[in-house]
Amino acid sequence: MDRVIFEVFRFIPEEKSEPHFDRFEVPYTKGMTVLQGLLYIQSKLDGSLGLRFACRAGICGSCAMHINGVYRLACETQVSLLGEHIRVRPLGHLPIIKDLVVDMTEFWEKYKLVKPYLIHSKNVPEKEFLQSVDDREKLTRIVDCILCGACYAACPVVDTHKDYIGPHAFAKANRFIRDSRDDGTFERLRIIGGEDGVFRCHTVFSCQEVCPKEINASGSIAELKMLTTKAAFTAFDRSKLKM
Amino acid sequence: MRYFPVIVVGGGLAGLRAALEVNMHNIPVCVLSRVHPVRSHSLAAQGGINGALGNHVRGSNDSVEKHAFDTVKGSDYLGDQDAIIRMCNDAPLRIYEMEHWGCPFSRTSEGKIAQRPFGGAGFPRTAYAEDKTGHVLLHTLYEQVVRFEHSSERADITVLDEMLVTSLAVDDGRCTGVIALNLKTGNFEAFQSDAVIFATGGSGRVYSNSTNALISTALGAYIPFKDGAPLKDMEFIQFHPTTLIGTNILMTEGCRGEGGFLVNNKGERFLANYEDSKKAMEVAPRDIVARNIQREIDAGRGFENSYVHLDIRHLGEKKINERLPGIRDLCIKFANIDPVTDPIPVQPGQHYTMGGIDTDINGASDIKGLFAAGECACVSVHGANRLGGNSLLETIVYGAIAGKSCAEYVSSLAQTKTGAEKVEAKLRDEERRAREIVAKDGDYLICDVRDELAQTMAQKVGLFRKEDQLRSALEDIERAKDKFKKVKFNAKSKSLSYNYEFINYLETEASICVSEVIVKGALERKESRGSHFRLDFPKRDDANFLKHTVARYSKEGITLSYKPVKIVKWEPKERKY
Numbered sequence: 035m036d037r038v039i040f041e042v043f044r045f046i047p048e049e050k051s052e053p054h055f056d057r058f059e060v061p062y063t064k065g066m067t068v069l070q071g072l073l074y075i076q077s078k079l080d081g082s083l084g085l086r087f088a089c090r091a092g093i094c095g096s097c098a099m100h101i102n103g104v105y106r107l108a109c110e111t112q113v114s115l116l117g118e119h120i121r122v123r124p125l126g127h128l129p130i131i132k133d134l135v136v137d138m139t140e141f142w143e144k145y146k147l148v149k150p151y152l153i154h155s156k157n158v159p160e161k162e163f164l165q166s167v168d169d170r171e172k173l174t175r176i177v178d179c180i181l182c183g184a185c186y187a188a189c190p191v192v193d194t195h196k197d198y199i200g201p202h203a204f205a206k207a208n209r210f211i212r213d214s215r216d217d218g219t220f221e222r223l224r225i226i227g228g229e230d231g232v233f234r235c236h237t238v239f240s241c242q243e244v245c246p247k248e249i250n251a252s253g254s255i256a257e258l259k260m261l262t263t264k265a266a267f268t269a270f271d272r273s274k275l276k277m
Numbered sequence: 278m279r280y281f282p283v284i285v286v287g288g289g290l291a292g293l294r295a296a297l298e299v300n301m302h303n304i305p306v307c308v309l310s311r312v313h314p315v316r317s318h319s320l321a322a323q324g325g326i327n328g329a330l331g332n333h334v335r336g337s338n339d340s341v342e343k344h345a346f347d348t349v350k351g352s353d354y355l356g357d358q359d360a361i362i363r364m365c366n367d368a369p370l371r372i373y374e375m376e377h378w379g380c381p382f383s384r385t386s387e388g389k390i391a392q393r394p395f396g397g398a399g400f401p402r403t404a405y406a407e408d409k410t411g412h413v414l415l416h417t418l419y420e421q422v423v424r425f426e427h428s429s430e431r432a433d434i435t436v437l438d439e440m441l442v443t444s445l446a447v448d449d450g451r452c453t454g455v456i457a458l459n460l461k462t463g464n465f466e467a468f469q470s471d472a473v474i475f476a477t478g479g480s481g482r483v484y485s486n487s488t489n490a491l492i493s494t495a496l497g498a499y500i501p502f503k504d505g506a507p508l509k510d511m512e513f514i515q516f517h518p519t520t521l522i523g524t525n526i527l528m529t530e531g532c533r534g535e536g537g538f539l540v541n542n543k544g545e546r547f548l549a550n551y552e553d554s555k556k557a558m559e560v561a562p563r564d565i566v567a568r569n570i571q572r573e574i575d576a577g578r579g580f581e582n583s584y585v586h587l588d589i590r591h592l593g594e595k596k597i598n599e600r601l602p603g604i605r606d607l608c609i610k611f612a613n614i615d616p617v618t619d620p621i622p623v624q625p626g627q628h629y630t631m632g633g634i635d636t637d638i639n640g641a642s643d644i645k646g647l648f649a650a651g652e653c654a655c656v657s658v659h660g661a662n663r664l665g666g667n668s669l670l671e672t673i674v675y676g677a678i679a680g681k682s683c684a685e686y687v688s689s690l691a692q693t694k695t696g697a698e699k700v701e702a703k704l705r706d707e708e709r710r711a712r713e714i715v716a717k718d719g720d721y722l723i724c725d726v727r728d729e730l731a732q733t734m735a736q737k738v739g740l741f742r743k744e745d746q747l748r749s750a751l752e753d754i755e756r757a758k759d760k761f762k763k764v765k766f767n768a769k770s771k772s773l774s775y776n777y778e779f780i781n782y783l784e785t786e787a788s789i790c791v792s793e794v795i796v797k798g799a800l801e802r803k804e805s806r807g808s809h810f811r812l813d814f815p816k817r818d819d820a821n822f823l824k825h826t827v828a829r830y831s832k833e834g835i836t837l838s839y840k841p842v843k844i845v846k847w848e849p850k851e852r853k854y
């Protein structure tokens with residue numbers, strides 16, 4: 035393989051252009067990633083190509099997009115795994131600002147809804163809060179979320195119910211609920227168990243399938259459904275709300 | 278034009294910590310960042326953050342003083358000792374604060390924050406969360422920003438992301454705001470403020486072989502520089518010994534801290550063959566390990582003339598998954614090798630900018646009302662060589678300090694909200710300049726000028742430096758300047774919304790200038806100290822060079838002067854490990 039064809043989604047709503055795909059020929063180099071290909075286009079062929087990137091190492095969450103039918107991070111996707119034809123589109127369910135750049139405002143607003151920070155009512159110790167290795171283990175993986183938006187874009191419920199809070203926010207909520215130092219379960223469950231909350235999830239696992247960090251968002255949603263139900267049965271007895 | 282008493286430029290660890298501190302003083306603050314805060318490069322930090330917590334079984338005798346001494350010695354005595362002592366002293370406080378804010382550190386069997394050994398440190402004092410320490414620290418700080426936003430106790434904290442700051446407004450020696458390009462709309466916006474804190478990170482991408490994010494460019498150092506803030510010690514560039522071949526993605530020092538070996542093509546742990554690394558072996562300081570790897574490669578004992586092996590296979594799959602899962606993931610995705618079964622191919626690469634905007638011990642720069650913190654600043658706590666784990670520490674310690682002194686400065690001002698005309702005028706300047714840039718129709722591609730220069734820096738201003746190489750780099754820089762005058766703006770759409778051609782232009786201009794500062798500093802420093810190694814002057818020369826390089830910008834060119842190092846406790850000695 036010495037060249038790759040990139041078909042890249044182009045659209046600038048402001049300029050009232052029609053959405054379309056532009057075709058670019060990019061010389062292939064060994065180890066090339068989709069992001070490298072897009073940056074080649076951007077720097078050599080058309081400097082105005084709009085996309086987001088930062089770390090180029092799969093950790094900042096900037097470059098999630100739809101690549102040959104799957105939501106994934108452009109920077110950690112090897113061109114050689116996809117072949118000579120690459121078709122790139124922006125994340126779904128979010129308004130397009132320009133080309134591959136979408137407006138993530140609602141994604142962040144929904145993230146903020148679940149109180150994504152440690153809530154504790156205990157006195158702050160002089161040193162650290164103690165946490166056992168086993169309790170820390172409950173946070174492994176789930177703290178890896180890079181808020182890339184792939185799960186949100188892949189979720190069919192987001193498509194049909196626009197206020198659905200979304201897998202990224204539920205995974206984040208669960209990250210804190212699982213944390214032995216946190217006392218905010220009750221506050222969060224009121225939001226999570228509400229109208230736009232976890233019970234809208236149809237458990238189709240789309241979020242989990244696309245997550246580049248292998249975060250089990252579907253599992254988190256199931257856990258939260260159980261907790262919410264348990265909370266209802268125990269008449270909101272806060273002390274019983276730890277898994 | 279919008280007004281905020283304090284504007285923080287940068288949403289990485291230093292910027293967010295500074296903003297929180299300003300806000301704790303009940304002052305409204307706005308963070309402007311070119312990317313959403315959680316995309317900032319701080320999240321790439323893998324290994325950990327230093328503090329004398331004494332949580333490791335071998336760490337019970339550790340102390341603030343020992344941490345400070347290791348840092349001074351690591352800096353090859355060029356770090357300011359008062360600043361270093363202050364940083365090490367605040368370390369436990371700031372690390373515990375991050376823990377109280379929810380940071381999920383890895384734990385010891387007693388449930389305390391886990392710590393690991395790191396290069397140049399006398400005790401295991403690097404606190405970590407697997408190999409994702411920067412990620413969890415940055416998310417924790419952003420979570421606190423959200424908590425502060427939700428709270429009604431204080432003045433407002435505002436985050437405006439995808440705002441690229443392109444210029445300061447300086448009125449009569451006082452900073453009164455910034456101009457930013459709103460990437461979403463493609464329009465320039467004016468921000469008036471009583472003080473500005475710069476926290477724009479390192480300039481790594483001046484080099485082609487950098488571990489840094491693609492957005493870690495010289496722009497953040499260049500903007501205040503051209504408005505009169507001096508840059509200090511820019512010739513000190515850290516090269517990390519172990520970066521993955523091809524992409525130069527970092528393979529954390531934690532790989533060696535956990536027991537990994539460096540091996541040449543004869544299967545030898547070659548660090549044993551060098552005087553300066555035979556004792557500490559793989560956990561000798563970065564500058565030493567990096568040079569010895571390069572020497573091994575140059576002597577033909579590397580692989581394919583370009584790399585050596587970092588072998589962690591003997592740690593076993595369980596420990597690798599537990600302590601270094603991110604490393605395993607990166608190797609599989611970017612080099613198609615699994616470190617459980619194969620050694621990792623590594624080479625030295627640019628990693629950290631020790632120098633930066635010259636600040637005093639409170640984070641204040643030479644321009645009134647302009648503060649700086651984090652990697653873009655030079656307090657200086659790293660001197661000629663930064664110890665692993667100390668820069669994350671610097672971001673939160675000096676982020677908080679800069680925030681505090683900025684808040685005090687703003688509270689002490691007799692008159693606030695000044696300089697509006699200057700800010701408006703600057704806005705018009707920037708708009709005019711942008712129109713000129715998008716109309717450029719010369720012979721060269723901007724990216725080619727940028728990439729050629731970055732190659733020059735990697736090849737001629739790298740680990741080993743020499744007068745003729747440095748002079749030749751200066752010639753390359755002059756050529757880059759000429760070419761840059763004749764570039765073509767190669768974008769079909771001239772709208773500035775997410776227009777990277779425009780950003781590339783600004784970054785390349787910054788890169789040319791900052792490269793010149795680096796090379797001139799390196800040329801004049803006729804000694805070897807820490808990361809700066811001159812083949813033609815292989816010894817440290819305290820009599821002539823125990824001093825900070827200070828570079829200033831004027832229309833006529835870049836000038837250098839020097840200022841003394843603050844030595845308050847430890848007299849310089851030979852640096853031996």
Ligand SMILES: Cc1cc2nc3c(=O)[nH]c(=O)nc-3n(C[C@H](O)[C@H](O)[C@H](O)COP(=O)(O)OP(=O)(O)OC[C@H]3O[C@@H](n4cnc5c(N)ncnc54)[C@H](O)[C@@H]3O)c2cc1C
Nearest residue numbers: 287288289290291311319324325442478651652666668669
């Ligand atoms: C791969 C890697 C691993 C590392 N590992 C460790 C480690 O284990 N331990 C350790 O102590 N250190 C480590 N470091 C170093 C450490 O991570 C950095 O020095 C530190 O995080 C820098 O933080 P910062 O806040 O200064 O800058 P950054 O996190 O880089 O943030 C800079 C911010 O400025 C913004 N910005 C820049 N320019 C502009 C502009 N013109 N306008 C608006 N916004 C702008 C960016 O958007 C960003 O938000 C590592 C570095 C790298 C590259």
Ligand code: SF4
Nearest residue numbers: 179180182183185245
């Ligand atoms: S859960 Fe996974 S897919 Fe969703 S935002 Fe986080 S990292 Fe991305």
Ligand code: FES
Nearest residue numbers: 088090094095109
């Ligand atoms: S560029 Fe950071 S995840 Fe792809």
